[in-house]
Amino acid sequence: MRFLTSARPFVACGTLALLAACSSKADEKGGKDAKKNNGPALVDVLVARPSAVTDSIEANGAVVANDYVELHPEVSGRLTFLQVNEGRRVSKGSIIARINDADLQATLQKTRALLQVSRLSQDRLEKLLKIQGVNQADYDLAVSQVRSNEADAAYTQAMLAKTVIRAPFTGVLGLRQVSPGAYVTPTTIIATLQADTKLKVDFTLPEANGGVVHPGSVVMVRLAGNPPRRYPATVLAQESQLNQTTRNLTVRALLPPGAQASPGAFAKVSVSTGAARRSVLLPTNAIMPGDKSDQVVLVKNGRAVLQNVRTGDRKDDQIAVVSGLAAGDSVVTNGVLFTQPGKPVKVRKAKSVN
Template sequence: MKKIILLIAIVLIALFGYFSYQPETSQVQRPRVIPNVVVGKVEMMPIRDEVEALGTGKAFESIIVTSKVAEIVNQINFEDGDIVEKGSVLVLLRNDEQKAKVAVTEVKLAENLRELDRISTLVSSKTVAELEHDRLQSLIDTTRAEVAQANAALNDRIIKAPFAGRLGLRQVSVGSLVTPGEQISTLDDVSKIKLDFSVPERFIQELKPGKLVEAHAVAYPGRVFKGVVTSIDSRVNPETRAVLVRAVLPNADFSLLPGMLMKVKLIKQSREALLVPEAAIIPIQNKHFVYTVNEDNKVVQQQVTLGIRSRGWAEITEGLAAGEQVIIRGILKVRPGDEVKVQQAENFKFAQVEEMETSA
């Protein structure tokens, strides 16, 4: 037993001596690789405070073309979708009886006027009583009213466009009987489009006529329709807590049609501000920081105060000045005080685009 214990002790001493007297291997320290980062310059750029909403387009003026009287259609002077001017005759209804009444009343008026002229000299010479003159004058006034009434009945058989616009589909044919209120067609003034959209009530103080809007329609991807706010509803919807705003968009080429759903951007305010890419912002608890690169290519951490954020950009109200370089890619690879190799953001974007095109 003593021999075994002695043998174990000798082995342990030998191992300890072996490891204790091993020559130290020279560790080759590799030089630290300087990381590449992508930077962007802090610049003064236009920024807009916007409110986004959905709106429905309406014709600037819109009516249903109909008749005031029940009558037979004699003539139709338009086709589906025609663009007409104000006062254009659209439909003629049967009007023979009304023409005859106009002729009769005009004859009566002419006769009464001749009679008045004939007795005027007699009244002056006291040959005819003044009462007869007054009777004829009253008869003339009555006949003139009858002429106006007959002309009005005749005009009711002539249906005209009250304003310039585009007609819809024709709903009647020659020879058909139309009745009051029956739709003959529609007429829309689409040279301008009314765009109604709802805005949350918290923005009411910033709403006023003259504000600019930009609208997008699904039918025209990439096209922006610009307009101006013309009016704001006097009531807030108690269910949605929003107020209805109306803007007017020019539509000279008639691209927009009534009833279109449009995405609207109401531009509350437009101004110049210091902007950085949102990727440069480092949130730590309730504070925000950015990494800048100084003249020696060293990383500096700076606390900033943010303003508005919009589509990948952040406004800097405090902490940076125009022209400074902030790191927007490679933030996780560096710490304050590290030396870095700088690559401009434009080159990075170009490389990214080429890589995407190549992979496609």
């Protein structure tokens, strides 16, 4: 951004809208009145007080459920029972749906009948074998038939179990995707189920910063909302290899119990690098972005003076200035639009910031 040396207030075309939004109506009125009366512009200032600020990295992430599953049937058939209470919590083992199992029930009855006959035959041959009334081969064949029928019965019972879709864990059901009576296959999604008792955040870090986190590290997670919510999260683990396309490392952290968030929500994650340096925290509306350097307006000897600064981490509505300011500098925060370099200004309100 550059100041214009004419009598008009200095503004950069690209940042006019941003600065105008940050200035209050009272500031605009005060500035216009000062300009109308040819008097000094009215401004509010902060007296800079450098302090130790820890550097951090800001990463994008997403909230994920501790467990998530799409409920699919394991066998094909027509739905005879469907109970999907959308958005409701269900317990582990609760029946969600049933598939028509009449054919399997008939097969099971037939197998059990054959099994009963084969067991009777085995018992008779066993008695005859003891008195050498039958050879060993005939008895072994009868034993084999019993085991075969038992295996068929077990297989049919397993297939019957697959006709019942149960909740694999306690969680909240999503929206129902099918209707009662629909013919479903193993590719059909009946509903989704996710456990919301534990929420996690997955975020990515550049390759160069992968070493700043490790299991047990604490990161700060910021979620959108009114008001925005902030939670400390504990790092659980990180991916064993970098993404081959982005060269980023995926990290997973656990949100604290009771965190109000929805799986899939966007999250901003602040990761501390552990390095601290002397900085001045200013409101973001005091900074004027420029092509080569950011700038602020200082008040010196009752006049507005431009000062180039170098900024660091941004946190909510504050930004750290790491160089360009000295202790005691008066930085204009409100009324920036109505100041001109070298022109007189009048300080309406001043306070210190650490």
